[in-house]
Amino acid sequence: MASRAKATIFDIAREAGVSKSTVSLVLQGSGLIRPETAVKVRKAIEDVGYVYNRGAANLRKAHSNVIGMVINDLTNPFFAELAVGMERVFQSAGIVPFIANTAENPVRQEEVLKSLMEQGVAGLIVSPARGTTPGAFRRLEMAGVPVVFAMRRLPESRIPVITPDNHRGAYLAAAHLIGKGHRRLAFFGGSADLVVYQERLGGFREACETLGIAARDMTVIEGETSRRGGIACLDTALATSEPPTAALCFNDAVAFGVMLALRKRGLEPGPDFAVVGFDDVVEAEHYMPALTSVSVDTAGLGERAAHVMLKMIQSRTTRAEDHIGAVNLVVRESCGPDRRARNRPAGMGDAA
Amino acid sequence: MASRAKATIFDIAREAGVSKSTVSLVLQGSGLIRPETAVKVRKAIEDVGYVYNRGAANLRKAHSNVIGMVINDLTNPFFAELAVGMERVFQSAGIVPFIANTAENPVRQEEVLKSLMEQGVAGLIVSPARGTTPGAFRRLEMAGVPVVFAMRRLPESRIPVITPDNHRGAYLAAAHLIGKGHRRLAFFGGSADLVVYQERLGGFREACETLGIAARDMTVIEGETSRRGGIACLDTALATSEPPTAALCFNDAVAFGVMLALRKRGLEPGPDFAVVGFDDVVEAEHYMPALTSVSVDTAGLGERAAHVMLKMIQSRTTRAEDHIGAVNLVVRESCGPDRRARNRPAGMGDAA
DNA sequence: GCCTATAAATGGAACGTTCCAATAAATCAA
DNA sequence: TTGATTTATTGGAACGTTCCATTTATAGGC
DSSP states (O other): OOOSSOOOHHHHHHHHTSOHHHHHHHHTTOTTSOHHHHHHHHHHHHHHTOOOOHHHHHHHHOOOOOEEEEESOTTSHHHHHHHHHHHHHHHHTTOOOEEEEOTTOHHHHHHHHHHHHHTTOSEEEEOOOTTOOGGGGHHHHHHTOOEEEESOOOTTOOSOEEEEOHHHHHHHHHHHHHHTTOOSEEEESBOTTSHHHHHHHHHHHHHHHHTTOOGGGEEEEOBOSSHHHHHHHHHHHHTSSSOOSEEEESSHHHHHHHHHHHHHTTOOBTTTBEEEEEEOOHHHHHSSSOOEEEEOOHHHHHHHHHHHHHHHHHTTOSOOOOEEEOOEEEOOSTTOSOSTTOOOOTTOOOOO | OOOSSOOOHHHHHHHHTSOHHHHHHHHTTOTTSOHHHHHHHHHHHHHHTOOOOHHHHHHHHOOOOOEEEEESOTTSHHHHHHHHHHHHHHHHTTOOOEEEEOTTOHHHHHHHHHHHHHTTOSEEEEOOOTTOOGGGGHHHHHHTOOEEEESOOOTTOOSOEEEEOHHHHHHHHHHHHHHTTOOSEEEESBOTTSHHHHHHHHHHHHHHHHTTOOGGGEEEEOBOSSHHHHHHHHHHHHTSSSOOSEEEESSHHHHHHHHHHHHHTTOOBTTTBEEEEEEOOHHHHHSSSOOEEEEOOHHHHHHHHHHHHHHHHHTTOSOOOOEEEOOEEEOOSTTOSOSTTTTSOOSSSOOO
């Protein structure tokens, strides 16, 4: 039954003995056509193996139903989860979103955005790649395509953002560490060109300052946001004269790396060195020891972003309010018992 | 400069003082137009903020450059890696593939495939969802759209497949276990409705038979292909009267679950119970203990699939040869020392 | 100068839909 | 019956490209 050339509504019309307009109406589920006619047409559609041509339709409709999700790193389970959250709401709205990966590469991102625009997307949810230039989204804005940023924001952009409360999350985590009796704290991983980094580091700093940790007792080491980066951070931190006894990591991947590096040195994550992660990916719970981490409800943020996008499309606007998602610290085993209750010698300077 | 209605080649033509045809030629990089004219046109394109309308173009060209990748579970890092491999080759071919997730749901898969067809994809690389019905790809075949299956195959389909050598991988793993002195072996996780499962189990069985393990010493327990499934498998296996001492797991996620469950019971993965995974995801190396696993070169298979797809599109065929990727067993720590030399202390393990 | 050959630019007809305005058919009020 | 009203159906003109067949401009040969 594989016809040579693809079937069009004209073929269906001929087959069913009606006009192309009638077929079009049936396709759109219009209530104007007589039920028997609709049945006849639908049968013809089935018979000729018709495939709807959305491109042709969009030519007239000027309103496509394609939504793009631009993700900066698909291999990071964190972003995969974000994507899944978004998908859930789009699915229930009958929309199939297309995911494109930029692999944290601004040039690739440019290509991806261009391609999606050419495809005539109705809207875009983007987790911008690191090093995105300020002008990267100008074309989108000019074209009036609604855009939402998820998880990351750009310095001076007016595009709505859905992000967790990074500042507060970092604050909570640092406060937890200090409460456990740690006095020399580190912040591991990430780099200053990310706004997220500044927010998290800001929360860390504020906790240290308000809870009486001197600036010289804070170690901040930038690094890759991966296991490898975590390993490197720990190594350089422990090489200093007065090494920290605890670290807040930029994300869970870094934290896993730190724990790995500790083990390699015969140190036990928790009792010997406390580590806290950020994002609370699913593995955090299953790690040995289980990772204490700042939970950000990734999938929930994804859903939120999708809802905002849907609303923007519906009200044909390009503006929307930012949304800062709640966070909370999930305490597990990677910070060990309270430091003061430990009879380990090694003369650590316990201030109080 | 945000014009109300989107600019078309007519607007550019007016702006540049040429005809629409000339603009079209410039857009396609034709060598027929005078360089100065091309420059003039390109400037106009920039000025009016023009966005190419690929839908309209495809209406005439009948050959889109959209390729879809349909993935059954994006949150599984294994499939994410597969996607990344494919992307690498598409990127260097200058095309942006769109990823769609089916979340292992055949109904969703149907929607996704329909949507991609309507979008006029040039080709599709699919890792079919579990429980896909035989007819699910009939429409695609009728429409003559090239399709390649990656990692999974459908029972009686004639669609080309790119997959690792599951049988051999499982054989190698089981042989390794037997070589370590194990005599009661288990196969954990997966379910019989997946062809992959049958292949892997087949390899396992063959190794056992040729290397002298009796059928009654083989325990086969189906289960979810996740950490949770692994936990369940181990629990039911250890509840039998003569429990196995080693297990080949359907994939790494199951293996992680098994190791977790062992730890919960105070057993040490390796010395107390040997476990081998399948797929060799990146985490396998970083686990404690590091997981012995069958490496399948996921990204490489993705690249392969992409190449095959490109070739199919180019030669406008819907047929291609299957490709069975090489596998190899990466021996790490999760099988412990040889079983026969057992009273050695567990050196590399962590503090119990 | 004229004719031919080549180079550069152009108008028009398609591509497969939607949607408006118009028609045809059926129903109803008088 | 007639006209008005409602219900179903239909033709035609868009939508923004590509590509073929032409036209126009430029150059070359004699």
